[in-house]
Amino acid sequence: MKRSHRLVDLTYYLLQNPQKLIPLTYFAEKYDSAKSSISEDLTIVKTTLEEKSYGTLVTVAGASGGVKYIPIANINESKELLNEMKQLLENSERLLPGGYLYISDLLGDPRYVNSIGRIMSSAFIGKEIDCVMTVATKGIPIAYAVASNLNKPVIIVKRDSELTEGSTVNVNYISGSTKRIQTMVLSKRALAPKTKVLIIDDFMKAGGTINGMITLLEEFGATVAGIGVFIESEEKEDTLINEYISLLKLKNVDIKHKCISIDSGNYINAFDKASEDLVKE
Amino acid sequence: MKRSHRLVDLTYYLLQNPQKLIPLTYFAEKYDSAKSSISEDLTIVKTTLEEKSYGTLVTVAGASGGVKYIPIANINESKELLNEMKQLLENSERLLPGGYLYISDLLGDPRYVNSIGRIMSSAFIGKEIDCVMTVATKGIPIAYAVASNLNKPVIIVKRDSELTEGSTVNVNYISGSTKRIQTMVLSKRALAPKTKVLIIDDFMKAGGTINGMITLLEEFGATVAGIGVFIESEEKEDTLINEYISLLKLKNVDIKHKCISIDSGNYINAFDKASEDLVKE
Numbered sequence: 001m002k003r004s005h006r007l008v009d010l011t012y013y014l015l016q017n018p019q020k021l022i023p024l025t026y027f028a029e030k031y032d033s034a035k036s037s038i039s040e041d042l043t044i045v046k047t048t049l050e051e052k053s054y055g056t057l058v059t060v061a062g063a064s065g066g067v068k069y070i071p072i073a074n075i076n077e078s079k080e081l082l083n084e085m086k087q088l089l090e091n092s093e094r095l096l097p098g099g100y101l102y103i104s105d106l107l108g109d110p111r112y113v114n115s116i117g118r119i120m121s122s123a124f125i126g127k128e129i130d131c132v133m134t135v136a137t138k139g140i141p142i143a144y145a146v147a148s149n150l151n152k153p154v155i156i157v158k159r160d161s162e163l164t165e166g167s168t169v170n171v172n173y174i175s176g177s178t179k180r181i182q183t184m185v186l187s188k189r190a191l192a193p194k195t196k197v198l199i200i201d202d203f204m205k206a207g208g209t210i211n212g213m214i215t216l217l218e219e220f221g222a223t224v225a226g227i228g229v230f231i232e233s234e235e236k237e238d239t240l241i242n243e244y245i246s247l248l249k250l251k252n253v254d255i256k257h258k259c260i261s262i263d264s265g266n267y268i269n270a271f272d273k274a275s276e277d278l279v280k281e
Numbered sequence: 282m283k284r285s286h287r288l289v290d291l292t293y294y295l296l297q298n299p300q301k302l303i304p305l306t307y308f309a310e311k312y313d314s315a316k317s318s319i320s321e322d323l324t325i326v327k328t329t330l331e332e333k334s335y336g337t338l339v340t341v342a343g344a345s346g347g348v349k350y351i352p353i354a355n356i357n358e359s360k361e362l363l364n365e366m367k368q369l370l371e372n373s374e375r376l377l378p379g380g381y382l383y384i385s386d387l388l389g390d391p392r393y394v395n396s397i398g399r400i401m402s403s404a405f406i407g408k409e410i411d412c413v414m415t416v417a418t419k420g421i422p423i424a425y426a427v428a429s430n431l432n433k434p435v436i437i438v439k440r441d442s443e444l445t446e447g448s449t450v451n452v453n454y455i456s457g458s459t460k461r462i463q464t465m466v467l468s469k470r471a472l473a474p475k476t477k478v479l480i481i482d483d484f485m486k487a488g489g490t491i492n493g494m495i496t497l498l499e500e501f502g503a504t505v506a507g508i509g510v511f512i513e514s515e516e517k518e519d520t521l522i523n524e525y526i527s528l529l530k531l532k533n534v535d536i537k538h539k540c541i542s543i544d545s546g547n548y549i550n551a552f553d554k555a556s557e558d559l560v561k562e
Contacts, residue, residue, distance in 0.1 A: 004325045005325060005332075007285055008326050011292040011293055015296050045289050047286065048289040100445045103445070104436075104446065108437070110429040111432075141422075144391060144422050148395065151392075156418060164419070190385060190386070
């Protein structure tokens with residue numbers, strides 16, 4: 001197989017298998033090529049990915065070594081995409097009774113969802129994560145998009161018991177914003193003790209739902225590896241959650257004047273702050 | 282930019298943008314290269330994708346033309362993956378009270394879900410599809426995986442009204458297997474009339490849920506473009522649905538002997554039948 005064709009195939013294979021350690025012998029046998037040629041190919045792939053800020057390839061030496069593709073979101077592209085979403089979300093037609101926002105169309109677009117997943121997963125690179133958890137239903141697509149980039153399984157917490165979940169552990173919690181009792185249900189076999197769990201959700205106001213998931217993790221003897229939300233709301237009196245990543249922040253919903261204002265979340269702000277500091281120095 | 286680097290970047294870009302028509306000028310400007318060089322690059326990408334049965338590139342001529350990546354599942358890899366899932370699903374520990382199967386772990390694995398999406402979307406290539414619809418919750422990851430490959434939006438039907446959906450259209454239907462009245466809810470703004478909808482679900486027994494979605498589509502003046510389910514059950518007395526694609530078929534659940542038997546669905550069987558016929562000729 002020629003180098004040009006190998007490069008296409010290598011790129012294809014690595015993109016389909018993010019975060020998976022692939023022995024060099026796998027490629028050497030697949031392409032019937034010397035390991036040295038494969039190493040050269042991988043250098044070309046790595047350089048291109050890094051130049052374009054698409055991620056990187058990590059090489060692990062030794063007998064059980066190999067190469068691993070780590071997808072990373074390009075920060076400029078991420079900011080552009082989030083800005084596009086911000087503008088979409090600020091459309092006053094999204095305003096629903098009670099000051100809620102209609103966002104199902106945006107979360108129904110695989111392009112946006114995959115971008116959100118890519119950006120969110122970049123925020124947790126280097127953290128030890130065994131699985132991604134979310135609660136039904138709007139967090140589900142985001143959780144899968146994050147999990148695909150991290151190559152980890154997804155666990156979905158339900159609001160009601162379902163026959164197809166078998167025995168469950170149920171947790172009652174108080175919704176931070178509505179102050180009502182709600183229930184969360186997770187199949188007993190879904191989670192092993194000591195699992196490190198990344199909690200993902202679409203929206204966080206007072207943090208009651210996420211707090212419910214943390215309580216659920218405690219019941220299973222699992223731990224929180226991180227928390228990521230697509231949109232956080234600024235209107236939180238007493239936040240239950242301190243450490244989390246957000247991509248967008250809902251600053252204000254003015255029902256009377258039909259005006260929605262959205263800002264960057266703490267993840268992008270941290271980037272901007274860092275680059276400002278760099279300019280000052 | 283050198284050809285080797287261009288090939289990596291081209292492959293990356295095309296894979297991230299399936300089913301999207303990209304003008305050649307986009308790449309020519311991106312790489313500061315002549316259109317003729319880009320055409321040669323694209324031929325290399327196309328040949329490699331087709332040789333490996335990963336899909337194809339379609340070129341559209343003319344001023345509004347360009348190139349489009351169509352992902353297609355490799356049939357042999359698909360059969361291997363489905364066989365792997367079949368064996369996982371036949372594990373008697375999945376048996377739940379009432380003869381239900383626990384499949385949330387399998388549907389929580391992005392690798393399996395992305396494969397299911399790839400295979401399922403291949404079954405509908407060439408069909409006119411505007412969006413993908415499913416009902417909460419287990420169908421959601423499959424629907425997104427299918428939609429990602431088709432580059433179409435996802436619409437999620439709920440079981441209950443939610444404040445974040447605004448005004449809704451509700452449909453009552455009889456579950457084919459439990460014979461109980463159930464409700465389906467879809468936001469009024471989720472679906473425009475005349476939309477061609479691909480219905481996707483994880484499991485189909487008598488077809489009541491899918492029939493409910495069809496009724497819902499009629500309420501919106503939308504039409505069915507196709508139906509795809511991950512697992513169909515053979516135990517159906519009077520099926521409500523005639524034309525559909527299934528990847529696996531649950532043949533029998535013997536609760537007494539704790540035995541589950543699963544076969545290929547009609548999609549794979551159709552492939553096998555076609556190759557048998559080819560051998561006979």
